[in-house]
Amino acid sequence: MAFFMQNVINALQWGSFYALIALGYSMVYSILMLFNFTHGDIFMTGAYIGLGVATALLALVAALGWSLPGWLLLVATIIISMFITSLLGVLVERVGYRPLRSAPRASAAITGLMIGIILEYGNLALLGTQRLSFPELIQTTTYSVGSVYFTNKKIFIVVVALLLMVGLHQFIQKSRWGMAMRAMSYDFPIVPLMGVSLNLIAPLTFAIGSALAAAGGILYGMAYPVLDPFMGILLGWKSFVAAILGGRGSILGAALAGFLLGFIEIFTTMVFPSTFRDLIAYSIILLILTFRPYGFFGQAHSTQLRL
Amino acid sequence: MSLLQVEDMTHFFGGLRAVSGYRLSIAAGEIRGLIGPNGAGKTTIFNLITGIHTPTKGSIRLENRSLIGLRPHQIAARGLGRTFQNMLLWRHMTVLEHVKLAHYAQLKYGLAGAFFGTRLCRAEEERVEENAHRLLETFDVARFAHQNVTQLPYGVQRRVEMARAMATRPKILFLDEPTAGMTPEELVQMIGIIRQIHSEFKVAILLIEHRLKFVMELCQRIQTLVFGEVIAEGTPEEIKNNPQVIEAYLGKEEVA
Numbered sequence: 001m002a003f004f005m006q007n008v009i010n011a012l013q014w015g016s017f018y019a020l021i022a023l024g025y026s027m028v029y030s031i032l033m034l035f036n037f038t039h040g041d042i043f044m045t046g047a048y049i050g051l052g053v054a055t056a057l058l059a060l061v062a063a064l065g066w067s068l069p070g071w072l073l074l075v076a077t078i079i080i081s082m083f084i085t086s087l088l089g090v091l092v093e094r095v096g097y098r099p100l101r102s103a104p105r106a107s108a109a110i111t112g113l114m115i116g117i118i119l120e121y122g123n124l125a126l127l128g129t130q131r132l133s134f135p136e137l138i139q140t141t142t143y144s145v146g147s148v149y150f151t152n153k154k155i156f157i158v159v160v161a162l163l164l165m166v167g168l169h170q171f172i173q174k175s176r177w178g179m180a181m182r183a184m185s186y187d188f189p190i191v192p193l194m195g196v197s198l199n200l201i202a203p204l205t206f207a208i209g210s211a212l213a214a215a216g217g218i219l220y221g222m223a224y225p226v227l228d229p230f231m232g233i234l235l236g237w238k239s240f241v242a243a244i245l246g247g248r249g250s251i252l253g254a255a256l257a258g259f260l261l262g263f264i265e266i267f268t269t270m271v272f273p274s275t276f277r278d279l280i281a282y283s284i285i286l287l288i289l290t291f292r293p294y295g296f297f298g299q300a301h302s303t304q305l306r307l
Numbered sequence: 308m309s310l311l312q313v314e315d316m317t318h319f320f321g322g323l324r325a326v327s328g329y330r331l332s333i334a335a336g337e338i339r340g341l342i343g344p345n346g347a348g349k350t351t352i353f354n355l356i357t358g359i360h361t362p363t364k365g366s367i368r369l370e371n372r373s374l375i376g377l378r379p380h381q382i383a384a385r386g387l388g389r390t391f392q393n394m395l396l397w398r399h400m401t402v403l404e405h406v407k408l409a410h411y412a413q414l415k416y417g418l419a420g421a422f423f424g425t426r427l428c429r430a431e432e433e434r435v436e437e438n439a440h441r442l443l444e445t446f447d448v449a450r451f452a453h454q455n456v457t458q459l460p461y462g463v464q465r466r467v468e469m470a471r472a473m474a475t476r477p478k479i480l481f482l483d484e485p486t487a488g489m490t491p492e493e494l495v496q497m498i499g500i501i502r503q504i505h506s507e508f509k510v511a512i513l514l515i516e517h518r519l520k521f522v523m524e525l526c527q528r529i530q531t532l533v534f535g536e537v538i539a540e541g542t543p544e545e546i547k548n549n550p551q552v553i554e555a556y557l558g559k560e561e562v563a
Contacts, residue, residue, distance in 0.1 A: 175421055176414060186399065187397060189359070190391065190395045193380070197381075
């Protein structure tokens with residue numbers, strides 16, 4: 001039982017990363033019917049931006065001779081990095097996708113992949129081949145309940161991920177921009193006729209998705225401090241799978257499927273050797289998609305322009 | 308002075324001339340009809356004026372300011388509202404949300420304002436909420452406010468769509484076949500609603516319709532469009548007796 005609970009905690013942490021990244025895929029898809037294949041690399045870039053911001057904040061605090069608690073620096077790092085990365089998302093939309101809005105979807109997909117490669121190798125060119133490690137802003141403390149062990153970091157990661165998701169949910173349900181996003185996800189060509197600018201909602205969607213990916217990147221950096229320019233590829237693809245599994249364009253589905261993916265992966269390693277993990281985990285997901293090709297909350301609907 | 312003035316508007320889809328030399332001049336508070344057989348280009352004219360397509364040639368002016376080159380949301384904000392032939396409501400959104408979202412262009416607070424809940428933001432949101440509820444009352448859909456539109460009967464959905472269009476505060480309202488698929492009772496109700504919109508909101512209306520009776524009942528002047536060209540324009544009486552219109556609708560009399 002303790003072993004089981006231990007893995008539940010691990011799965012929640014692991015699923016948090018997938019869920020945060022999957023949300024960005026889903027949000028962009030729901031509005032522009034476009035899979036943003038740059039997203040995994042935006043996650044990577046977000047993690048590096050987080051590293052830069054954390055290092056700068058530590059240096060600044062040291063220079064000023066202040067002593068601020070580590071968690072405050074961590075929260076500041078997350079907020080500042082989310083903001084900077086959201087600007088990157090806006091840039092990707094403006095430069096990469098907007099000119100292709102009426103082009104075939106394949107052109108946009110290829111462009112996304114290429115921007116991703118540019119981000120990976122741009123990073124490599126800029127920072128070199130040495131692996132950078134994420135500064136430790138808070139000390140690890142280990143707690144135990146019975147024989148289940150968990151660290152303050154794991155709790156922090158899961159709580160921050162959940163808070164961001166609740167915040168996103170509120171934004172989408174309550175705010176006028178969120179309402180516009182929902183409307184666009186059902187029928188995007190006519191929403192502008194009600195006075196809403198697509199050229200505001202589309203970049204905003206990229207900004208929010210990228211900010212969430214950046215948060216995911218920093219949380220990932222807390223758990224696995226060694227960063228690598230190619231870390232976004234596999235995680236990005238797997239999160240993309242989560243977005244599909246949740247149902248294309250479904251925000252709730254993406255979050256739940258992200259966590260489900262975490263659970264499937266972690267629990268596969270409970271039973272099988274860890275080298276079998278992805279083979280078995282993704283065979284299970286393939287099986288699920290065979291029976292639910294539109295995912296959990298997805299719907300088959302036509303993408304035809306009808307006016 | 309006319310509210311909306313269209314001069315010599317022509318549009319090609321590839322090599323197909325969909326609209327040719329179209330002219331229109333609507334005064335504030337007027338109700339106009341646009342009739343014509345299927346494929347005559349009626350909806351294309353709506354799409355050209357509302358900015359979904361840009362006309363190949365011609366000018367469109369609302370209150371003497373050109374609309375050419377503006378994006379659809381800008382044209383909507385200038386005061387041009389519309390409904391659609393097949394309604395295009397947002398599935399899974401409630402009736403109230405439809406009407407609230409259509410207030411979008413009238414809101415002035417930004418993201419930061421919403422995040423910090425400034426006084427401007429709260430005041431404006433309150434005003435929108437109030438106004439939305441008033442519109443729901445006007446269109447007799449208030450009791451469905453929190454229901455998803457997909458669950459509602461067809462006639463009710465049509466009224467929701469009109470409430471949404473009116474929430475954008477149009478000076479001129481384009482109605483694209485508002486009675487399509489309606490029962491005779493719903494049709495009578497729709498005539499009442501359009502009259503009510505007209506008198507209560509002092510809005511000009513351009514109406515596309517198939518049911519001649521309905522157009523004749525409501526409109527002061529009617530244009531007949533065939534193959535993208537206006538073949539007749541006049542009062543309902545004139546249109547009814549125009550041989551070209553009769554031919555377009557019923558076909559030429561065969562000479563035996």
